[in-house]
Amino acid sequence: MSKLPPLLVLLFAAATTSAAERHIPFWPNPVPDAIHAAVDGQAALESVRTLGRFHRVHGSPGYAAAAQWMQEQARAAGMRDATVEHFPADGSTQYAHFRSYLGWDAQDARLDEVSPQVRPVARFPELPVALADYSQDADVKAQLVSVGAGATAKDYEGKDVKGKLVLASGPLALVHRLAVEERGALGILSDYPNQTSAWSGDDTDLVRWGHLSPYQKQNRFAFMLSKRQANGYRARLSAGAAITLHAQVRASMKPASFDVVTATIPGADPDAGEVILTAHLCHQSAGANDNASGSAAILQVARALNQAIQSGAIARPRLSIRFLWTPEIAGSQAWLARHPELKGRIVGGIHMDMVGALLGTTHSTFHLSRTAQTLPHVLNDIGQAFFDQVSTASARYAERGGDGYAGFVTPGASRDLFLGDVRNVELGSDHEVFQSAGWGVPMLYFHDWPDVTIHTNKDQPENLDATKLGRVTYLGAGIAYTLAALPEAEAPRLLALNRYQGEQQLAQARLRAALDDDTRDGALAVRETLAMNAASLQSVARRWPSTAAATRVLTEQIKTQQAALPLPVKGNQRDTRVPLPSPAIQGPLGVYYYDHVEAMEKARGLTAAPLPAYDGDTGLLLYEAMNLADGRRSVGEIHDILSGRYAPVPQALLAAHFERLAAAGILRWQ
Structure with a gap:
């Protein structure tokens, strides 16, 4: 303490006076206690169960029904302004640089083996993940051919797939292009694997949720199989069996909308700005942890805060608190692009994506990711304080017993300690849009990882825990209320x-x-x-x-x-070129199924050169590089900032990335 600046010593001493009696250093206990008392983890789990009944694909009737249900629940939670905003998803409407894709309406589908055996293979909607998104009408009988991954031309050498069905394990949109569009196959059977983790491949009965391209209007269809089913077919085909299947699909791609549910707890000062909580409402049925859990958790945040405010237990916040339920990433991009009046009003927020999983069944733990290193913010300190409180209280209860309420335990649910960590920024969900260049909203990110059930038929409510949902709800409510209301x-x-x-x-x-x-x-x-x-x-x-x-x-x-800090000069030359992105670039360059760099290169007939190798998180560094590219910083300066805030990064990597963007017309050199 003696080495700290004198003013800091005084501030710290003032702040720690009676700190032992405070649960949260910057709040008198009645405030967090009132929020805690209003949280209901069991209610959040029941919301997950309801949402899990909808097959919530972007731009689909199932998603629209879920959005309507969420609007009704938000109004019942006290937010009378809850509404569903509709943004065209027609394959052509632009949201800044992002081009929307089409919606999807699937009625039913069935896949049957008709020879040499007669038996059902897959049914939709009985098994919602059985039919890949953006499949379309079909009624075909054809032989099955195995093409391995089906992701390269070599996989098709010596194999005639025209007029047949292909069994492949590669990315669906790529397999569709190579097998169907280029070689005349009629459709796909796929066991494209889930995200990689230490448990990948252990459960051979997982059926993964799959997606064809939402831009390809000539899509045929893909049925998703478990690894056990697919390997059974591969073994029979290798033994010389001739297998004929009958595929029937009633589904179509058509113009629809990105439906975004928005609602607010009005602040006492309408001009003071907003704090935002977001969760993506989409995904397959049941999609319990991903992401009915986050959607249910922020709904419960709204209920808890409104209840505490209306009872007088806590004051109305000075800033408004907004809640947003979106189609993942694309919906956030559309909403931000269509609300330029909110730019600068949103002071910060929290995104929740997968927040309720039981460790024993999913193997996932909770992570609170800080704001982007290009957007340092006091949100990180607020988040740490609430996280520490819940972690300490839950561990004390698990080890010693006593008062379950004080341990943040929901009656009838688990009594485990709150296993998780606070870590630096990670990408992969809607917070990536909010924090990106053009929007610049600092966001905390709540997420479970790894979850072995993600994007599969086994992401079910039974794998979630009401205690954990209650703890996460308390974290979100406490952090958001602090930013909006701390006097x-x-x-x-x-x-x-x-x-x-x-x-x-x-x-x-x-x-x-x-x-x-x-x-x-x-x-x-x-x-x-x-x-x-x-x-x-x-x-x-x-x-x-x-x-x-x-x-x-x-x-x-x-x-x-x-x-006073010496900064030695390296021998290699510093890149003094200054990149300036096009004004059209607002948001990340990749938006869900859309890669703007590839789209622009394709339009110009360019082939991208490979980037220099880097043993680190290249995607995160290039994302942050765009956040720093403001027409004032040189490539060398951006390199120094990223090397200092993350880890040493080759200047050649950044230079090659910016050169690629310049060639594609995404930026120019100042």
Whole structure:
């Protein structure tokens, strides 16, 4: 403590006065207690059960029905302004650079073996994942041919698939192009595998949810099989059997809409801005953890906060709190693009995607991912405080017993400790859209991983836990309410916590620098940690103006440390080119099924050169590189920022990426 800046020592001392009696350092106990008392994990689980009855594919009748149900529930939770917004999904409407795809209406489908055996193979909608999304009408009898993965031309050498059905394990849209569009196959049987984890392949009866291209109007069909079914057919075909199947499909791709459910808890100051909670409502039936769980959890956040506000247990927040249920990623992009008036009003938020799984059945644990490193924010400190409370209380209860309520246990549900962690940003869901260039909304990300049932027929409500749903609901409600409602009088405590966390991060950066053989990379780690600390400080001052004087002093101290930091110059030349993205680019370059880079390259007849190899998370670094490309920073400067905030990254990788984007017309050089 003696080495901390004097002002920080005073702030920290003030904030920790009576901290032992506080569950959350910056809230008197009656506030988190009131939120906790209003949370109902069992109600969240019942919502999961209801949502699981809908087959919630983007732009489908099942999704529309789920959205209508969610609107009704949001109104019943006290949000009278709950509405469903409809955005065209017609294959041509643009949302910034993202081109929408078509909707899908599937009635029924059946696959039967007719020779040499007569038996049913797959049925839709009895098994919702049996028919791949964007399959279309068919009534064909044909022989089955195995093509291995079916993902390269080599897989088809010596095999006549014209007028036949192919059995393949490769990506469906790619197999469809190679087998159906180019070689005349009539349709696909697929056991395309699920996301890879330590348990991949153990359960041979999992049937994966599959997707053909939502842009290809000439799609035929694909039936999804379990590994056991597919391997059985492969063995019979290898033994010389001639197998004939009958496929019947009633389904079509047609113009539809991305339906987004939106509702708010109005703030006391209409001009103060909004805090947002999001969850994607889509996915296969039951899609219990992914993502009926997140959808149900933010609904329960709304119920709990409204109940506590209306009872007078907590004050109405100064900022409004908005809830958004979307078709994953595409719906968030459409909603943001069609609401430019909200840009700058949303101060931060939380995205929930897979938050209720039982460890014993899914093998997944809970992760709270911080905001993007390009968007440092006090949300990270608020999230850490609530996470620590739940983790500590649940562990104490699991180890010692006692008061289940104090352990955040839902009666009749599990009593396990809350197993999870707080980690740096990860991509893969709607928060990726909100935090991307053009929108710039800092978001925490709640998610379970790995979940061995994700995107399969076994993602069922029985694998979820009401206790965990209650704990996650409390986390979301507490964090969102803090950002929306923490009074100025309590802000010094939050500022002190922010600086405490910042000093910890700085110590870690200094350790990295001490252990790094490359003195420049080590210096960058310290420099960029200081820069993130300063940006996080500014987020406190923007939200709580009473802290402005203190944050100015602390920011100046950080600048002094930065100025005194030596930054050795490397021998290699720094890339001084300055990339400037097109104004049309708002949001991530990849939006669910859509890859804007590939689309632009195809339009220009270009073939992308492979990027230099990198032993790290290339996708995350290139995403953050676009977030930093503002027409002022050079490639070299972007390289230094990313190397300091994440890990050393080759400048050649960033240069090649930006050169590819320039060739595709996505950016130009200033």
